[in-house]
Amino acid sequence: MPGQKQTKRPGVVPPGRFNFRALTSSGGLRTIAQFPRAAILPTLEIYAPIIADMNAVDALIRERLHSDVVLIRQVAEYIIHSGGKRLRPALVLFVANALGYQGSQHHELAAVVEFIHTSTLLHDDVVDESDLRRGNKTANALFGNAASVLVGDFLYSRAFQMMVSVDNMRVMQVLAEATNIIAEGEVLQLLNCHDADVTVDGYLQVIRCKTAKLFEAAARLGAILAGAPPEIEQPMADFGMHLGTAFQIIDDVLDYSADESETGKHLGDDLAEGKPTLPLIHAMQHGTSAQVACVRHAIESGGREDFSTVLEAIQTTRALDFTRNHARTEADLATAALQVLPPSIFKDALLELSEFAVARCF
Ligand code: IPE
Numbered sequence: 125m126p127g128q129k130q131t132k133r134p135g136v137v138p139p140g141r142f143n144f145r146a147l148t149s150s151g152g153l154r155t156i157a158q159f160p161r162a163a164i165l166p167t168l169e170i171y172a173p174i175i176a177d178m179n180a181v182d183a184l185i186r187e188r189l190h191s192d193v194v195l196i197r198q199v200a201e202y203i204i205h206s207g208g209k210r211l212r213p214a215l216v217l218f219v220a221n222a223l224g225y226q227g228s229q230h231h232e233l234a235a236v237v238e239f240i241h242t243s244t245l246l247h248d249d250v251v252d253e254s255d256l257r258r259g260n261k262t263a264n265a266l267f268g269n270a271a272s273v274l275v276g277d278f279l280y281s282r283a284f285q286m287m288v289s290v291d292n293m294r295v296m297q298v299l300a301e302a303t304n305i306i307a308e309g310e311v312l313q314l315l316n317c318h319d320a321d322v323t324v325d326g327y328l329q330v331i332r333c334k335t336a337k338l339f340e341a342a343a344r345l346g347a348i349l350a351g352a353p354p355e356i357e358q359p360m361a362d363f364g365m366h367l368g369t370a371f372q373i374i375d376d377v378l379d380y381s382a383d384e385s386e387t388g389k390h391l392g393d394d395l396a397e398g399k400p401t402l403p404l405i406h407a408m409q410h411g412t413s414a415q416v417a418c419v420r421h422a423i424e425s426g427g428r429e430d431f432s433t434v435l436e437a438i439q440t441t442r443a444l445d446f447t448r449n450h451a452r453t454e455a456d457l458a459t460a461a462l463q464v465l466p467p468s469i470f471k472d473a474l475l476e477l478s479e480f481a482v483a484r485c486f
Pocket residue numbers: 207208209210211258335371372375486
């Protein structure tokens with residue numbers, strides 16, 4: 125709690141307290157709580173080829189979280205150690221490895237993108253007024269909005285300190301641009317909230333900025349570190365952009381269809397905020413006039429009262445199938461971009477990641 129005296133060492137999670145969600149070989153989910161970390165990480169089968177790198181990134185994250193300010197440690201450790209799929213750091217590592225990178229700067233940059241991601245989550249949960257993330261109370265629900273926003277800023281600026289330590293102008297350009305576009309995407313989304321006339325293109329513009337841009341940056345950074353020429357770097361960036369777009373489209377499907385115990389987030393958060401996501405846009409394009417009026421009203425007024433009627437409109441117009449197909453098209457474009465890579469276990473894992481982005485249920 126804020127202001128309370130911290131008794132454990134900063135940056136250290138006691139053994140046996142790590143809470144992780146692990147993929148099984150069938151792509152299903154295993155939730156493993158209170159398990160020693162070493163016993164869990166190897167079960168993330170897609171990450172198997174980079175497990176040593178992922179462990180190195182994990183150690184770096186713990187180290188770089190340090191601050192003398194107790195509240196920063198409490199909030200930052202709370203969110204960072206609450207789980208999370210660590211997809212964006214994995215992307216940096218897979219692309220760097222697939223292109224034969226031999227150094228260790230990919231660990232620092234992987235930690236940087238996870239810090240940026242975590243910081244956007246802290247801010248996003250305040251803006252979205254969400255109270256559940258990764259199966260736990262959100263940081264804003266537990267510590268308050270002010271602490272969440274300010275510790276989000278701390279993580280953001282710590283990410284920039286780490287990025288500068290890599291001392292590579294291209295890396296700095298990519299991350300400076302990505303973070304700026306992400307912020308633009310969040311503001312664009314704010315403008316779109318409660319607007320039932322948002323088009324598919326308007327929706328796609330938001331998700332490319334707020335989510336896919338960081339995936340793009342992560343994949344591009346792996347290529348830059350490996351010294352890849354532009355004709356390889358650009359397809360890697362395209363891969364990240366399409367993967368991230370598919371990933372967010374499915375996130376928006378899961379907001380209407382998931383099992384909360386698997387996503388660790390509440391259903392209906394998007395509707396509560398009046399977000400015109402693709403399932404709703406489709407339902408308005410194909411529903412009866414009564415359904416169109418209901419969905420329009422739900423977007424314009426927000427809240428959770430209309431959730432079941434909106435869900436019915438989504439079901440009868442098969443809006444989730446349509447939306448999943450859209451994600452599938454993006455994942456196929458991601459896969460196609462990988463053609464420039466030579467065969468390797470890392471390339472295979474990137475291919476699996478594009479499947480995961482569409483098939484995932486968490
Ligand atoms: C959540 O991202 C925010 C979105 C872009 C949808 P993730 O689903 O990758 O979040 P964690 O890190 O695994 O919790």
